[in-house]
Amino acid sequence: MIKNLAALDNGPVTVSGWVDTVRDQKKVQFVVLRDESGAVQLVNPRTTDAEGVVVADEPASTISTLSQGSFVTVTGELKHDERVKLGGIEIKLATLEVVTVAIPETPIAADSSLDKRLDWRFLDLRQPKANLIFRLQTTFEHAMRTYWIDNDFIELHTPKLMASASESRAELFEVEYFDTKAYLAQSPQFFKQMAQAAGFGKIFEVGPAFRADPSFTSRHSTEFTSVDSEISWIDSHEDVMQLHEELLVAGFTAVKEKHGEEVLALFGVEVTVPSTPFPRIPLAEAKEIVKSRGYEVPRDDDDMDPEGERQIAAYVLETFGHEFVFLTDYASSIRPFYHMRHENDASITKSYDLIFNGTEISTGAQREHRIDILVEQAKEKGVDPEEIEGYLDFFRYGVPSHGGFGMGLARVLMLMLHQASIREVTYLFRGPTRLEP
Amino acid sequence: MIKNLAALDNGPVTVSGWVDTVRDQKKVQFVVLRDESGAVQLVNPRTTDAEGVVVADEPASTISTLSQGSFVTVTGELKHDERVKLGGIEIKLATLEVVTVAIPETPIAADSSLDKRLDWRFLDLRQPKANLIFRLQTTFEHAMRTYWIDNDFIELHTPKLMASASESRAELFEVEYFDTKAYLAQSPQFFKQMAQAAGFGKIFEVGPAFRADPSFTSRHSTEFTSVDSEISWIDSHEDVMQLHEELLVAGFTAVKEKHGEEVLALFGVEVTVPSTPFPRIPLAEAKEIVKSRGYEVPRDDDDMDPEGERQIAAYVLETFGHEFVFLTDYASSIRPFYHMRHENDASITKSYDLIFNGTEISTGAQREHRIDILVEQAKEKGVDPEEIEGYLDFFRYGVPSHGGFGMGLARVLMLMLHQASIREVTYLFRGPTRLEP
Incomplete structure (x- = not known):
């Protein structure tokens, strides 16, 4: 070489x-x-x-x-x-x-549009910057894996073909499956929780997830690599956040050590290993902070919006010098039925979003493991318990308290390298109008 | 713990x-x-x-x-x-x-049928044997990954949604994709070859692959975890076989070290780290050996059949004391168009199947990288060059010589642990009539 x-x-x-x-x-x-x-x-x-x-x-x-x-x-x-x-x-x-021999015409140049470059992705990837992105991704992922292995986690390969939706029925891809229909997994949510009922204790998976999302933003794709981990015997979502921090520190440390100089030379970005604990701000408080900075989140529900996430990230960077922030305690109204709610206030969940350089990269939570409450919460969200009978069975034969998170791998890379689009850091991007090459 | x-x-x-x-x-x-x-x-x-x-x-x-x-x-x-x-x-x-509290009825017992146990997989997985299988899989995979990382391979996450077939058009799952159709990747074949044209050099991927195979054998599933690797600048399939050997030795060494005693106690199996080089036998010779043992392969084409694989494995075990054997030089007539053929005999390919304890676990080959020959071979196999135009482009703008293999992870585990079915070593098996849990 x-x-x-x-x-x-x-x-x-x-x-x-x-x-x-x-x-x-x-x-x-x-x-x-x-x-x-x-x-x-x-x-x-x-x-x-x-x-x-x-x-x-x-x-x-x-x-x-x-x-x-x-x-x-x-x-x-x-x-x-x-x-x-x-x-x-x-x-x-x-x-x-x-x-x-290469044919002498080169279909793309340095100033070609992103879309044109994606048409000729195999030539685009010859650029040193693109090559570095995927070597860096390899290093980042292996550092997380080594953390998991050193801490006795079991790796899962959960099926991507499912009989029903794993998240909402919106954004679901349908597959012709012999005489019936199957659906592509939107996340490994049900199956990583199944591992808890199976007594696996601590698990992880890195694999594809699929969302039939018709949007064309710079941070969405219809297929993405999801980094998932789930652990038993937690007291609250705080335990999940600690795991999440340790994994990111392991990943960033390895990237800085192996590629820090090259990233600085090619991207002009200094890789910073985040200090722990990351700042934690309850969502309601974060919205107040954002409001006091002059931005009113224009949403009817209790959620943040992308500009709000940028604002709170700017506040955290100014105040704590930190690129990460956990927004915690999201309202129950905007979280899935399987998020556990606070004992003393059922209007908020034991959950978080992790914001990195102004954009959400992950959602985590303690899961509701008490079958009666879980069924109630499903009904309240309009999820028919009969449709998720197989999932609910996981909770009827004994299950430990547990929680975990899912994180988009490409989002982390995009934000780490200050790239404008997820398409730059995905090997072959898939969107509503892109299935090739 | x-x-x-x-x-x-x-x-x-x-x-x-x-x-x-x-x-x-x-x-x-x-x-x-x-x-x-x-x-x-x-x-x-x-x-x-x-x-x-x-x-x-x-x-x-x-x-x-x-x-x-x-x-x-x-x-x-x-x-x-x-x-x-x-x-x-x-x-x-x-x-x-x-x-x-678990409800007191247990739906499965030690003597329940495999199918019934799969219905209640989360309870089935509580057995120490099942738990060991997935801890062992974790160890095996991580050892291979560590080999790849130590040798400067880049990890890929190739898309599973494709605009066309990656292998034959048989056994293809169709997906409703907005206003068009997509197909589930049968293998990462095209995209790992793309990495060669992109100058990535050495790559690997561990991810799902999908085959709409209606069969119900003990070694097939409609979704499986495929272990893939592809390397540039090879002289022949011999280089691929060497890589393959080193990976398996790394995996088996780690498994024996970490789980050898437990495997012996729970499965009654001694894990053996294979010695290198593994025996190599050209397919034509293997068929002669099998014939001399009294078994005539009942096929019209030049291929082996499962009983022939068992026979040649028995011969290799008796003769060389080895659990693995590379069958090489498969006839061009039964190999895909992208396998390179021998310079001095176009009727045979620079390819191999790897047999472990009597069953095929992998196919590898040097790929044809010369565009003229590649197009000819596609046509000969009835593949319309227009349908694979995007793939053929990878070879028009320069590409190194390269080759690689794909290996079924569950098959390795099944054969390592002397299990009768792939269903025992798959977290959640998927077959023509099984999409749940």
């Missing part, structure tokens, strides 16, 4: 990658070769005959015809030279083998 | 779990309490009054009414006592708090 060249001594090397640029000059040819780890300059002084006339030998002739994007394998002499801007090394070419 | 009790000194402890059994005797009560990590005996000597008559005090009265499966939190004195069969420890009860 190219990133390993700098550590080698001068001498013969073999490198593979794709052609980034070619400068085909009269006396010398330069090629910038790129792979997933970096870029290196190849140099090929042209051969001249006795009269000083340039000879059309190899690899010179091939280089003259090289199209950008072609994949090649080269051999040559590695030479350390401080004057070379690109990493202080270059390779004097001996041989160059073309593995695949 | 209960597994941590044995390491503690005698003294006060608090433990949570569910009630496994209650023995309510005249002078003393015993409860076996279980959590995801193990089981412990609780003991409660009954109080007697001055006349020696048993008094109905707490927690005695509550214990007398405890139903199996109820979740409780107890406090008491931990006491090490070699005479106690269950781990040499017991807890003398002080308090017992019932968190949820």
Whole structure:
């Protein structure tokens, strides 16, 4: 890999990658070769005959015809030279083998629209910034996984094909399933709670979730990677928030350590490992704070809106110097039936949203595990207990107190890297009008 | 957690779990309490009054009414006592708090049919064997992931919603997608190859794949967890097989280390870390060997059948003492259009199936990356190049040589633990007539 060249001594090397640029000059040819780890300059002084006339030998002739994007394998002499801007090394070419020739037209350029770039996503992803996003995602996810493993969590792969809705019946994709219909899981909610009744204790899952959401905002997609965790024997949603904090600290620490410098260089963003505990503000109080800053949330229900989330995040950053804030105790009226309510005030739930740099990335809660109350809350929300009979059974044969959260992976990356759209940090974005490539 | 009790000194402890059994005797009560990590005996000597008559005090009265499966939190004195069969420890009860009462009827018993147990999967999963399966799966997967991370692989989350088929058009689930149709990914094949054109180099994904397969065998399901990896710059499928071996060795080593004793105790199976290289046998030769053992594969095409796989595995175990075998060089006639063919014999492909304990767990291959040949092979297989135009574009703008494999996670577990059906090792099995729970 190219990133390993700098550590080698001068001498013969073999490198593979794709052609980034070619400068085909009269006396010398330069090629910038790129792979997933970096870029290196190849140099090929042209051969001249006795009269000083340039000879059309190899690899010179091939280089003259090289199209950008072609994949090649080269051999040559590695030479350390401080004057070379690109990493202080270059390779004097001996041989160059073309593995695949790229057609010379490039359908996208640096200034192409996002939509056009997504049409040609495989070319768009060759940019160092895009490549870094997915290496960073890998690191972030593995750090969370290592935390889970070190703490005895069990990993789940819950089914995405369901017989009924896991959340509301809105935004549900329907699948032709032999002689019947199935639905795509909107979240692993029911099945991760099932693991609690099954005595699994602490579980996690990272997998796709599907929402038939017709909106075109920069932070929604019809398919997204959901990071879920659920734990038994909690006293309140506070235990879930602590788990959530520890996971994010593990993820951000690993990202900063492994990619911090590169993120600063390519995105101009300093990765900050959040301090714990994150600030916690009850939603009602947050709305008061936002109001005192001159913004009245224009909603009839008790919920926040995106501008309100930005305002409270700005307040938290100014006041506590923190990029994260837990908004807690959401009104029961705007939370699902399975959120537990406070003992002393049933109008609010033991739940939270986590806001990062002004946008919601996650919802968590203690779940109601008492079957009588759960059935009551379902009815109150217009959920027919008969439709969720299988789910309700989980609570009839014994279940511990439990809670957990679901978090959108792409949202975390988008906000961490100050990107304007989730589409930049999703490998292949899916929206109402985008199913390809 | 209960597994941590044995390491503690005698003294006060608090433990949570569910009630496994209650023995309510005249002078003393015993409860076996279980959590995801193990089981412990609780003991409660009954109080007697001055006349020696048993008094109905707490927690005695509550214990007398405890139903199996109820979740409780107890406090008491931990006491090490070699005479106690269950781990040499017991807890003398002080308090017992019932968190949820289980209804006393248990719908399944140890001898219930598999189908009935799947109906009540959350109760079925409380068995120590089932719990071990998913802790073992967690360990196995994390060991593979750690291998990938240590070797600079990028993790992908490819979309499961597609505009067209990724494999054959048979066995395809159709989704209502706003004003059009989408299909569920049968594999991440196209998208992991896209990562090669994108210059990602080495990638992996663990995620769901969907097959509308109407069969009811013990090794098929309509949704399964697929383990995929794909690497650039390979010389042949041999490079893919080496990667595959190293991953399995990493996984089996971790499983043996962490769960080997428990697997032996609960399943009667010795986990064996496979030695490398695994035996490799070209398919044509394997069919000859099977024939010489007296079994003629009853197929018109060039493929193996399940009995043939069992026979060749038996031969390999007898001859090499190995549980794994790579069958290589499958006929081009029975492989997808994207498998590369041998330079000197286009009738065979640079591909393999991996057989473990007599059943196929994986298919791998070098991919054809030369666009002209790829288009020819597609046409030959009756795949209309226009239908896969987006996929073919990946090869027109430069792409390295590459290859990879897809492996069914549940199959590995089934065969590792000598289970008769994939349903035992899948958290929630999905088949043509099973969408619930």
